Amino acid sequence: MTEYAEYVLEKEQIDLMLEKGYAIKEVKENLSGAFVTFEKGKDDSDILHIKTADGRKYFSNLLFHQK
């Protein structure tokens, strides 16, 4: 799979979470990439592991431009 194809998958996962009503609650970045915590309400949360550079740029843009 090309890196672009990996990115497209990650983007789809992020968009799906947002469509479901989740919001980005927390971002932890380390040697493995970014771990983005999505939260809906108080008890419902999920974590996406974003590995590609474009994927990390994508959620950053969402945060930055919708702040």
Place this chain on the structure above:
Amino acid sequence: MADLRTSLAGIESPNPFWLASAPPTNSGYQVQRAFEAGWGGAVWKTLGEPILNVTSRFAAVSFNGQRVAGFNNIELITDRPLEVNLKEIYETKKRFPNHAVVASLMVEPKQEKWHEIVKKVEEVGVDGLELNFGCPHGMAERGMGSASGQVPELVEKQTYWAKEAAQTPVIVKLTPNITDITSTAEAAVRGGADAVSMINTINSLAGVDLDSWNTIPHVGGKGAHGGYCGPAVKPIALNMVGECARHPRINVPISGMGGVSNWQNAVEFMLMGASNVQVCTAAMHHGFRIVEDMIDGMNNYLDEKGIASVRDLVGQSVPKYSDWGNLDLNYKIVARINNDVCINCNKCHIACEDTSHQCIDMLQDGHGNAYLEVREEDCVGCNLCSIVCPVDGAIDMVEIESEHPPMTWNERQAILSGVQDGKANTVK
């Protein structure tokens, strides 16, 4: 015809092209020949206690057929008594009153030594002084040149001492053999410098002879590091000029040098903040008359751009020079191969496949003809394919409109800091 006159901290010159302090400005005969050829100014080869030189002194690096891509020297400052140089400076200035004659100076880091030489040199009518804090060999071992130019406190103190005695503008020439040239440039400003100039030569060893195993150059089988200059150092010099030009506390004019070989290079240095340029290696390679092309080229460029004065170039690109963290992460370019121009040498494919991001495919059309195509979605816009391509116009780097407005790394980190502890800045 554009106005080429420049002023560096009040030192007037008929054009921005000065000869740097170096072998071409060793004597009145040479400097007067240079002025006859058209050079606007000259920084006299460094004056100080006359030294002893060795032979041999120079070496050059040729690369892929280009001779003198880089130039290395182990020659020291003037080997002639001060009085001889001063007599020739006086005669030169008398004959060329409208040309800039600047004396490069180097003495021990002692107040009385600076006072003594400044007074003696100014008596013969120089237009300015350039303090040599950059020479990397020979003099540095004696506590002068780059040895004192690498210590901000010494730069500040010696500049102050020179300024105590000086009536003419004081230019401080900086060494590039330091991690951050803005620290010494700032020290020069604190010491009262009227201008800074950069870069002096870079510590270097030109090569090693594969048969004799002697260094190049060598002196009877033994070598020592020299100072590197010429076209190869231009990118290093240009960055240092730009870094100083955009520094808020280095608010004095800059004289730019380091690989300036033609009028185009001069324009680049001036756009990055230099008020004029100094040249050495190109003159040593091609003779003084290269200044004719520099003047003609600069004139034509300014006329074509509709710019009335060369002074209007100074610093125009400085606002475009910043830190990496201020660059737009969303700006995107990709490579496009023009197959009607491409000769199918496959250099771009090899470069991309072996050393970049594997996004140039070798394909065949319906007739079995080979062609190359970029998968734009995988292209990171690194430029490598267009750099290695031997055919002009075969590869274009084209802008792709981003789906997102600009966002810098610094802006990203600022917004992410709000969600790294799970506190705020949620997005829906």
